[in-house]
Structures are given as structure tokens and as C-alpha cells.
Amino acid sequence: MPFSDFFKGKKGGAGINGASPPGIDAAEKVAVVEEIEISGALGFWNTDAQGRISYLSGWIVDALDGEFAQFAGEAMQQVFIPVDGEADGRSLGLKLGTRKSFSGMAVQASRTGADLVLRLSGRPLYDGSGTFLGFRGSTIDVTDEFRSEEEANRLAKFDSLTGLANRHRMEQRIDSTLHAFRSAKRAAALMMLDLDRFKQVNDTLGHAAGDQLLQQVADRLRGAVAGRGEIGRLGGDEFQVLIPDLDDRGELGEIAKKIIQILSQPYSVEEGRCSIGCSVGIAIAPYDGVERDELTRAADLALYASKNGGRGQFRFYAADLEHEANLRKRMEEDLAQAIESGHFTLEYQPVVSLADNRVVALEAQYCWVDEERGRVEAETFMPVAEGSRLIIPIGDWGLRKTCEDAVHWPESIVAALHVSPVQFEASGFVDTVEDVLKKTGLDPARLELRLPESVLLGDGSTVDKALSRLFKAGVRLTLDQFGTGLSSLSYLRRAPFNALRIGEDFFEPVMGSELGDLELVKAVVALAGAMGMETIASGVHAIALMEELKRLGVNQVCGFVYSGAMTSEQVLEEIAEGEWILAPSDNGTQRASRRTVFRKIGVIHEDHYYDVTLRNLSRSGAMIQGLEDVPVGTMFVLDFGQGQLAVCSVRRTMDDTQGVEFEQELVDDGAGGLCTRHRVSPYELAAAGAPLQALPAGKYTLADKLSSNPSYAQFKLSANAPKQQAA
The missing domain is CATH 3.30.70.270 (Reverse transcriptase/Diguanylate cyclase domain)
Structure with missing residues (x-):
């Protein structure tokens, strides 16, 4: 429909704004408005009393990629919808339904693919008797401005x-x-x-x-x-x-x-x-x-x-992480000083062939003797050394010291040394290995470098060149802690490794087996056999596990079942007696330090709170010490601190020590330890009258409501219990 027909139309009113002003010819006004409409500077629209479209300017129809017949009779709010983010959030249909004038409403085409944004203004129309006839209005195209603003907002966010x-x-x-x-x-x-x-x-x-x-x-x-x-x-x-x-x-x-x-x-x-x-x-x-x-x-x-x-x-x-950060910073400073002062030593743990119990290798382990801290285990300071890159001078010293010691051992014994990814990636690492071998005169075939899977995540060409040079030099290469990292089997097929080392994580008790995930161990052994590699199992502490690994075809074992680490002097004493054979033992007195935990925790039973010692911890249970005469089946709640509560029941008891089983297994804390899935909610504490705040360190926040006085306790405290403190 031409605009002139619409303008003169039968919808009530002589024009868009009613009657023409005196002295202005209506036809001339229509011509001017038509020219404006054709130019696209302004558009017009009209609906009937039911809100159905009866007129749209031609350029709007063109922008919608259609014909007017497609839109005639359609509800206005179905063709145009409010732009996302409009402040009032109300629909066009609601605007039209109120039968009140409106202006400046941003709408966009509902049709997919039509990029059109308009600002609508409209007013209701009535005939002489006051009957509502519909809406008539104008609009301007703000697509470009809106898209520019939208892009600016996007870039800002x-x-x-x-x-x-x-x-x-x-x-x-x-x-x-x-x-x-x-x-x-x-x-x-x-x-x-x-x-x-x-x-x-x-x-x-x-x-x-x-x-x-x-x-x-x-x-x-x-x-x-x-x-x-x-x-x-x-x-x-x-x-x-x-x-x-x-x-x-x-x-x-x-x-x-x-x-x-x-x-x-x-x-x-x-x-x-x-x-x-x-x-x-x-x-x-x-x-x-x-x-x-x-x-x-x-x-x-x-x-x-x-x-x-x-x-x-x-x-x-x-x-405790903030305190840990401060301790770490101080340890970094002390480590740097220890390197210069020569406070590092190496100890060696025997690696034994399961075929004949013969010692075939000695695994070097770092020890740090500090004046204030005393003996510091490697698992404590090595992560700090890696994070600060102090591992590079420490690793260089360890490589040189290991080779110097190994030249005094029988030729049948290999020197095994763990290499940090930071050390491996350092510039000149392979040059350092070759230089140390040359200066010490150690046969390269007697040096075994144990590389973690994470070294394979470095730059592919650089890693390949380094491994190739070490292999050509005659050095033995072992992929350390296999199965716990991220390396792919396709890479393993290309890399020149002599052996796969199965880490102690495999031997943590799992559902159905106290010895660990032996099915996975079996798969690793089969994989190594197919690739012509040996297998080495570390962290083996029991004869039952050793015998099972032997049955599965594991070649070598390292762990307390044979021997702990020993000094260089002790090694020389052992090899002086001739061929070194070690008989396995299972006296139960030696455990890996990482499996044993000694710290104070809380035990809640009914309305009593006790401080006890946590002896060890696993996903499914724990060993606690400090309470006497506790019957099997007793229900406890262990308080590990900072809102971590674990419901458990006593499964076995001996004197003042109880073995408990958790109702819900603990989960990894990401640092090699365990934590509860859930914690006491600060919202619950706030509901009980405490301020809403992050969980504090230490015992369960509501423990002050419980009795810690032994005279009222259900159970007797043993002499091994920590000193009880008032809640």
C-alpha cells in the first residue's frame, strides 16, 4: 500500500500528526513524508485494534528479506522483539496492550538472519466515538549504531x-x-x-x-x-x-x-x-x-x-597455605645457602632383581641436613627446589656425586638417578651428563636416568633430540612413575626407554584388593614386554605384594621389603662382602613415610570432644590413638580441622588404638593428601549464631559446645593421647 493511501487512509485522522497546520497543503505534506520514508531516514508502521500489522514502510520490509504480504496480519510483537539488555525488559506486546503512547523502544527482527534494529515510537488511534482502532507510529534504523555499541560493550567485557x-x-x-x-x-x-x-x-x-x-x-x-x-x-x-x-x-x-x-x-x-x-x-x-x-x-x-x-x-x-608460603620462601633461601655450604648428601636404596634377590641397582635419594631443621626429607624440600629452579644446581651436584660414588661399585650395579623436568629442560643438561661421565670415567651403561612423564610434554623436537643424544651416549633411560602422567602410547613407542618404573601409587589399597591396582600393573608389564622394556616397581613394603608382582612378571623391586636407603659408606661395606643378595622381610615395622601421618585431630562422640593422634590415613579409613576401651562398632566423627568432619565407625580396636572406616571415602586434595568432600557450611554456623565468615583454621567451630573434660568422658584417655585443651 502506498504511503499516500496510508496517510489519507480510513484509520481516523488526516495525517500522522492529525490535521495539517494552517497554510500547509496536505498533499505537499504527504509528498515530503513519502520522500523521507523512501530515503530510509524514517519509517512508519500501523496495526489494527488486535495488534496485527496493517502497514510497514517498504525499506523495513526489504530489510526483513520478505514481502509485505508475509507480515500483513501478523502480530507486531511476533515480528519485532525487544533487544537483549533493554532496561525495562518488557515485551512490545505489553506496550501495545496498555494502549498508551511510547517512544524510543529498541526492537530487533525476530526472523533469523535479518540484521535489523529499530527504535519504535507509537500512539494509540481512536475514532470520533472513542473506539480504539490500533496503533500508528514511526521508527528509525539504529542497526549500525547498536552493533557498534554492542561491539564496544563486548570489547569492554x-x-x-x-x-x-x-x-x-x-x-x-x-x-x-x-x-x-x-x-x-x-x-x-x-x-x-x-x-x-x-x-x-x-x-x-x-x-x-x-x-x-x-x-x-x-x-x-x-x-x-x-x-x-x-x-x-x-x-x-x-x-x-x-x-x-x-x-x-x-x-x-x-x-x-x-x-x-x-x-x-x-x-x-x-x-x-x-x-x-x-x-x-x-x-x-x-x-x-x-x-x-x-x-x-x-x-x-x-x-x-x-x-x-x-x-x-x-x-x-x-x-595453612599462607603459613606454608612463608615457610617455603624461607626454605628457598636456606636451600640456596645449603648448596654453597655443601649440606646435601646422597643415600642409596637397593633395587633388587626378583629372579634371584640380587641387588642390580642403587637408587640415589637426596638428603638435606640443616642446622635448624635437622634432617629434611627429599619429599619436603624437592618441590620447593623445583618451584624455585634451585633443582638445577642441586641436580647437577647429585649427578656428579652419584657417578663419583658409582665408580667404586661392582660393574653389575647400576646407579639410578631421578631427573626433574626443570633440570631436564635446562639448557645444557645433556652436555652436563656427557661431561660428568667423561670426568668420572663411569661406563654410561651404568648410569640410569629416571625421567617423569611430564618431560614428554615439553617441546617435541627438543625432547626427541635430548633423549636421542642420551641414548646414543649409552645412558639407560627409564620412564618414571609410568601410568600416573599424561604421556601417550604413541610417544612411548618412539622414545628410547629401557624400562618403565611403576610408582607406589599403584599399590595403594583399592576396592577388592589390599595390594593395590594389580590389574593395571599387569597391563603395564604386558605393555613393557611388548616393547622390549623391563619393569621396576617402587614402594614395595610387603612380601605378599612382592610375591604377587613376581607372579605378574615385574623384573625389579625397590622398597622396604628388601631395604631402606643407606649411606655411601654402608653401601661400600655391603659390596665388600662379595655378591650382594638381599632376603625379603615383612616384619611390619617399616612403612613408607608418605603413608604414615602423625598429627593431632579431634574425635566427636555424642556430646564429648577428644584430642587424639591420627596414625595413618587412607581414602576409606584411618588409625587413631588416644582412647582406651572403645568397642567395635562405635560411631565417631573425626574433625580434621577447618570444617572437615568425617563420620566413621570403629572396625577394630587394640589397647588405645582404633581402626575406623569412613561412611564416605575421602578424596584427593591435589597435593598427594586426602580431604573430605564436604565441609561444615558457614551458613549453618551463621544460623547457629556465628558470624558469616570463611572457615577458620583449627577444630570444628562448634566444638566449644562439647565437653572436653575427661572426667565426663565416655572413654578413658590413654597416656598416648595428646594433651587435652579446653574447647
Whole structure:
């Protein structure tokens, strides 16, 4: 319908604004308005009393990629819908239904593929008797302006490289989420992610490759998180993930492991292939913080701990991490001094052939004797050394010392040395190995370097060249802790390894077997056999396990079942007696230190609270000491501190020691330890009268309501119980 017909039409009124002003010819006015409409500067629309379209300017119809007949008779609100983010949030249908004038309403085409944004103004029409006839209005095209503004808003909220939320948007999202969740008593988890070895990619392949890598990291993160939360890039190689309504640390740990595994797979960029890693720190609101600053600081501390723990790990926030950070900094300073002062020593643990109980290798283990700390075990200071790169001078010293000692051993005994990924990736590592072998005169075939799977995540060509040079030099290569890392079987087939070392993690008790996951061990043995490699099992502490490993075809064993580590002098005494044969023993007095825990925890029974000693801990249970005359079947609640409570029952008891079984298994804490899935909710504590705050360190917050006076206790405290403190 021509605009002139519409303008003169039978809808009531002589024109768009009613009668023409005096002195203005109506036909001339129509011509002017038609010219404006044709130019697209202004458009017009009309509906009947039911809100159905009876007129649209031609340029609007063209922009909708259709014919007017397609829209005539359709409800206005079905053709045009409010633009996302409009302040009033009300539909066009509601506007029309009120029969009141409106102006400046932004709408967009509902039809898919039609890129059109209009600002509508309209007023109701009535005839002389007051009967409602419909709406008539004008509109302007604001598509370009809206899209420009939309892009500007997007750039203000999203990272231009990856399309993820930027720091500003993440701060807003965390603030709004925590504010809304406090009133609803809901939880939210915050993950802080940092890429390992990303700087190396930038330095070797260039910033363009680094940008491509970051884009692929963003894509992989979207797949790993799978829409469960908001992902942000804070800048550089730092990322953040906000996951609402999740406080299960078992599930969060699985998500973190998945992220680490996915991000650690090789990447293809234009300049070649590269590999990186990822470290993750996790904090959960309201347990670890109720405000954004608290929560992000907690997640940052957890990330710092995971990176310093060896990278490629996740850590949950714990109240002692700040203290741990201070201790770590001081330990770094003392380690640097210890290197110069020569306070490091090596001890050697025998590796025994299961075929004849003959010692075939000695595994070097670092020891640090500090004036204040005394003897410091490697598992305590080595993560600190790796995080500070002090492992490089320590590792160089250890390599030289091991080779110097090994030249005095029989030729049948190999010297085995663990190599850190940081040490392996350091410039000149292979040159150092070749130089030490040359200066000490040790046969390269008697040096075994044990490399963790994480070394395979470095730059592919660099790793291949280093392994090839070591292999050609005659050095034995063992893939350490096989099956616990991320290396692929295709790479294993190409790499020149002589043996696979099965770590002690395989021998943790699992459902159906106290000896560990022997089916997986069997598979590793079969794989090694198919590839012409030997198998070495470490952390073997019982004859029953040793005999089972022998039956499965494992070649060599290292562990307390044969011998602990010994000094260089003790080694020389043993080899002086001739061929070194060790008989296995299973007296039960020696256990791996990592399996034994000695610390004070709380036990809650009815309305009594006791301090006891935690002797050891597994996923399914624990051993506690300090209470006497406790019957089998007694139900306890163990308080591990910072809101971690575990319901358990006594399964066996002997004097003042009880073995308890948990109702719900513990989960990995990311640092080689265990934690409860859930914690006491600060919302519950607030409901009981406590202020809403992050969980404090120490015992269960409501323990002060329980009696810790032994005179009223159900059970007698033994002499081995920790000194009881008032709650």
C-alpha cells in the first residue's frame, strides 16, 4: 500500500500528526513524508485494534528479506522483539496492550538472519466515538549504531584474543554471584589457572604462536567446563573459572584433573607443535571466603602452592597455605645457602632383581641436613627446589656425586638417578651428563636416568633430540612413575626407554584388593614386554605384594621389603662382602613415610570432644590413638580441622588404638593428601549464631559446645593421647 493511501487512509485522522497546520497543503505534506520514508531516514508502521500489522514502510520490509504480504496480519510483537539488555525488559506486546503512547523502544527482527534494529515510537488511534482502532507510529534504523555499541560493550567485557570474559567482567560476575548466593545460601567455586611453560613457547616459536596457543587453550577450556561456569582470561597466561552451586571437592578435583589433562595435550600452531602444562588453585565460597577479594586471594594462594608443588597439579585452599608460603620462601633461601655450604648428601636404596634377590641397582635419594631443621626429607624440600629452579644446581651436584660414588661399585650395579623436568629442560643438561661421565670415567651403561612423564610434554623436537643424544651416549633411560602422567602410547613407542618404573601409587589399597591396582600393573608389564622394556616397581613394603608382582612378571623391586636407603659408606661395606643378595622381610615395622601421618585431630562422640593422634590415613579409613576401651562398632566423627568432619565407625580396636572406616571415602586434595568432600557450611554456623565468615583454621567451630573434660568422658584417655585443651 502506498504511503499516500496510508496517510489519507480510513484509520481516523488526516495525517500522522492529525490535521495539517494552517497554510500547509496536505498533499505537499504527504509528498515530503513519502520522500523521507523512501530515503530510509524514517519509517512508519500501523496495526489494527488486535495488534496485527496493517502497514510497514517498504525499506523495513526489504530489510526483513520478505514481502509485505508475509507480515500483513501478523502480530507486531511476533515480528519485532525487544533487544537483549533493554532496561525495562518488557515485551512490545505489553506496550501495545496498555494502549498508551511510547517512544524510543529498541526492537530487533525476530526472523533469523535479518540484521535489523529499530527504535519504535507509537500512539494509540481512536475514532470520533472513542473506539480504539490500533496503533500508528514511526521508527528509525539504529542497526549500525547498536552493533557498534554492542561491539564496544563486548570489547569492554571480553578478551579480544580468546573471546573469554576479561578481568573486569569476571570481577563483576564474581561480585554479583557471591552477593546473590549469600541470601540464597548457595556455594560457588573459583578456579585460578596458570599455564606452565607458556613463556617457553613465546620465546622459541614467537608471540604469534603464543596467541594461537591461547586461542586453542580457550577452546579446550570451554570443552572441559562444558557450560557449567564462566571462563575468563585475566591476561597473559592466567585464566579463571567460576562454577556456581558446586562445593563437592571430589567433583571439583575431577574437573581440575580434566582441565590439566586436556590443556597438557600437544598443540599444533603454524610454527610447529608444542606442549604446555597447567596448574590449578581452587577456593570455594563461603567456606574459603564470602567476598570476592577473600575468594580470589584464597584461590591465588592455592594456585601458588600447586605451582610450587611441582606444577601440573591442583590444590584446594587451606588455611595453612599462607603459613606454608612463608615457610617455603624461607626454605628457598636456606636451600640456596645449603648448596654453597655443601649440606646435601646422597643415600642409596637397593633395587633388587626378583629372579634371584640380587641387588642390580642403587637408587640415589637426596638428603638435606640443616642446622635448624635437622634432617629434611627429599619429599619436603624437592618441590620447593623445583618451584624455585634451585633443582638445577642441586641436580647437577647429585649427578656428579652419584657417578663419583658409582665408580667404586661392582660393574653389575647400576646407579639410578631421578631427573626433574626443570633440570631436564635446562639448557645444557645433556652436555652436563656427557661431561660428568667423561670426568668420572663411569661406563654410561651404568648410569640410569629416571625421567617423569611430564618431560614428554615439553617441546617435541627438543625432547626427541635430548633423549636421542642420551641414548646414543649409552645412558639407560627409564620412564618414571609410568601410568600416573599424561604421556601417550604413541610417544612411548618412539622414545628410547629401557624400562618403565611403576610408582607406589599403584599399590595403594583399592576396592577388592589390599595390594593395590594389580590389574593395571599387569597391563603395564604386558605393555613393557611388548616393547622390549623391563619393569621396576617402587614402594614395595610387603612380601605378599612382592610375591604377587613376581607372579605378574615385574623384573625389579625397590622398597622396604628388601631395604631402606643407606649411606655411601654402608653401601661400600655391603659390596665388600662379595655378591650382594638381599632376603625379603615383612616384619611390619617399616612403612613408607608418605603413608604414615602423625598429627593431632579431634574425635566427636555424642556430646564429648577428644584430642587424639591420627596414625595413618587412607581414602576409606584411618588409625587413631588416644582412647582406651572403645568397642567395635562405635560411631565417631573425626574433625580434621577447618570444617572437615568425617563420620566413621570403629572396625577394630587394640589397647588405645582404633581402626575406623569412613561412611564416605575421602578424596584427593591435589597435593598427594586426602580431604573430605564436604565441609561444615558457614551458613549453618551463621544460623547457629556465628558470624558469616570463611572457615577458620583449627577444630570444628562448634566444638566449644562439647565437653572436653575427661572426667565426663565416655572413654578413658590413654597416656598416648595428646594433651587435652579446653574447647
